Amino acid sequence: MHASVCDIIADLAQNAIEADATRIEVDVATDPAEIRVRIQDNGKGMDERTLAKAKDPFYSEPGKHDRRRVGLGIPLLMQTASAVGGTVDIQSTPGKGTCVSFTLDARHLDTPPFGDLPETFLGLMTFGGSYDLILTRTTPNDNYTVSRSELVDTLGNLEEIDNLVLARAYVRSQEENLNL
């Protein structure tokens, strides 16, 4: 089981980046009762057979990792959701992309802590390649949206250390000022 909900989000979004997606939408909604996350990408997608295998911890996409025989991202999510009365839904179409949605009971004792979303988003913005990553964060009373492309437009790049620090501060300021 991952240590935080943000770790689960990082894992699934990283799958999307590795699936050659050019646009990844991460929607994170929380209220006192529930955590709802949706990760939609326009990557290569999976057929039904591959999707079934992706739920098997002893399967990893051929060629993705040399000599590795396990793939734990989705199985860990399913284990967590099962343990805390949550749900997992995965829709995927070859050539069009994948959408992973999950809910977790926010009040369940075994639900992992939420984690640090600005740190998570910063990490996800620094993979190589030209993809956009759009984070939409919603609470019952407030919301914000941050995208990798607008940060690149504003800062010039996400390669300078100073820019990474500023980008993280920007996302953190959005998160800290959310009206919960």
Place this chain on the structure above:
Amino acid sequence: MAKLTLDDLRKLRDEKQKAIEKRDPSNKDAQIIVGMGTCGIAAGAKETFNAIIDELDAKNISHVLVRQTGCMGLCHSEPTVEVIVPDMPTVIYGNVNAEVGKQIVNDHIVSKRLIDNHICDKPAMDIVR
């Protein structure tokens, strides 16, 4: 922290830019690549990544490119970090928590000294070559 707008961010960037220009403007010639597959994430790679960013920022080091990548195949030693510095062997470090991440910045990047007890892979081949 007050809520920042993109305009605020642009202004902060312009202020930082002036400071950057005063520093060594040489191109980025070193890379730190943090493995962030399922295994890396579970072992704390996000904290390692952020610690490395903070230490580079604290030391005003601007010639290093910091990237993320997927699983490097060394799941038993996560978090793993690959470091590429000119005239040094390319190294993958294992079990890199936030403290070791800072040590990579100070020892490997600044002092050009390997951190022997965390080396996982690659130096031998590179030294031979």
